Amino acid sequence: MIPAQFDYLAPTTVEEALAALAQHGDEAKILAGGQSLLPVLRMRLNAPEMVIDLGKITSLRGVRDDGDAIVVGAMTQHSVVGSDPLVAEHAALVSKAVEHLADVQIRHRGTFGGALAHADPAGDLGAPALALGAQFVIQGPGGTRTVPAEEFFVDLFETAIGEDEILTEVRLPKHTGWGAHYEKFVRVAHQWPIVAVAAAVRLEGGTIAEARVGLTNMGNTPVRAHAVEQALVGQPATPDGVRDAAARAAEGTNPPSDLNGDADYRRHLATVLTRRAVLTAAGATG
């Protein structure tokens, strides 16, 4: 399969990329790692007239420590994020989610910002980003603005990024010392999760002091499981202590029905996977 013809620009700075975007408007498409965009172009589900490749903008790559947050450049490849010691120490939930994202080759090309901007509800990064309270730094002609995760994900494949804007970096608030786990349910190797659960917990003694839980593919956007988080606080990190809280995982969700499972099945999966994710994050088994 061969994409339809398009023109191509590979700017070397964000400013050049924004100027190209301003000139070509909605006829342009931003290319990050291309691991979602190229299949779309090959299948001709989209045929932009102009593709603006961010691959040569080196300032968009890399991970850095910025006080209370770890900052991931939008064009940092998944494989780099997954092996980064700062991410592992301060935002372990992201490391866990990246570990089994797609497959090795895709992780070598696909980018952190590209995947989040694509906003596939079955994508593995939205739920951890939401659970950790990530901040999205977006640059446009008028300057830079920062959008919290709960406002970033708008709808199916839709984010708060404007047509004339580019996601430049993602700030992950430090959750140092928290236990974390991403529990993903797939039927076939290297596929999108039918449902997945991102859980991070802070323990005091054997008790859960704080919890963050995000759900993948349980609606048009990633879902924060607030009811579970609140119910976990003060519970012992044991199967009995976690079970009742995990049973509330599907509250307020609107999961899809498709060939992989109907909505009721997904609601059931969410409760089971939440229990497993929280227990593993807490270092317990269940």
Add this chain to the structure above:
Amino acid sequence: MVRINLTVDGARVADDVEPRMLLVHYLREKLGKTGTVVGCDTSNCGACTVHLDGTSVKSCNVLAVQADGGEVTTIEGLAQDGQLHPVQEAFRECHGLQCGYCTPGMIMQSVDLLKDNPNPSEEEIRLGLEGNLCRCTGYHNIVRAVQHAAGAGASQVPGQTEAVQA
């Protein structure tokens, strides 16, 4: 057309290509490197796996223009001075194939895996090859071949830089 300059299997190449041209088509149709095959054409099967700047990628999911300035190694660049790469030898020794169509991608991904993890467990091999499908379901001998290659010290990175210098 866009001008690209890159190194493929140790040789410098420059071409004018359409932006929409996929790297796998560039390798096969412009350079005649038909050792790299198109399998599923949906970025699932991994048969088209090559190395770009030292890491494995699915070349049906990369534009040729994205490889501009880069260094590509295909299955045809693994053997050095007529000597098969140890992973190629191991696939032959263990009969790590049935129809052979997935083999170029399996070998390229196995080389990448052993570079990062010279002594992988069976589970690590299966996870490392997760993005490569064998439609004959011949995975058992493929995994054995990777184990065999690991035992033979195949973690050495294929001679990309050496080839450029030579």
